[in-house]
Amino acid sequence: MLSSVTANGSGSAVDISGYKNVSVQVTTSGSAAATIKFAISLSETKPNFAAASSASNAYDYVDLTPLNNQASPIVGGTGIVITGTDITKVYQVDTNFVKWICPIVSGYSAGTIRVEINGANDSYN
Numbered sequence: 001m002l003s004s005v006t007a008n009g010s011g012s013a014v015d016i017s018g019y020k021n022v023s024v025q026v027t028t029s030g031s032a033a034a035t036i037k038f039a040i041s042l043s044e045t046k047p048n049f050a051a052a053s054s055a056s057n058a059y060d061y062v063d064l065t066p067l068n069n070q071a072s073p074i075v076g077g078t079g080i081v082i083t084g085t086d087i088t089k090v091y092q093v094d095t096n097f098v099k100w101i102c103p104i105v106s107g108y109s110a111g112t113i114r115v116e117i118n119g120a121n122d123s124y125n
Contacts, residue, residue: 013102019119032111037079064091
């Protein structure tokens with residue numbers, strides 16, 4: 001989870017392998033301007049999300065589905081682009097068989113960014 005981020009970089013990677021459903025909430029303040037992408041990995045060992053993806057440090061960016069507009073997914077390689085208008089949005093993440101997720105901020109120039117990652121499992125009786 002990223003908390004009160006005011007710079008480029010990766011947040012803390014979260015092991016989500018125990019969850020069927022994962023959502024992320026992104027909240028910004030102070031006329032934030034940045035791009036937020038979510039990197040995922042199937043690797044058993046946590047990748048270094050601050051380094052480039054490679055055969056020995058494998059990860060990729062995941063698409064996000066806004067829960068308030070499911071017809072307009074966010075392409076993982078593009079990310080959530082914030083251009084000075086603050087947001088509070090919740091996104092669903094396709095996490096089939098994923099072990100790690102990590103938010104990565106780039107293009108930062110203003111404001112504060114907070115990311116919360118939550119997982120849950122359906123209960124079938």
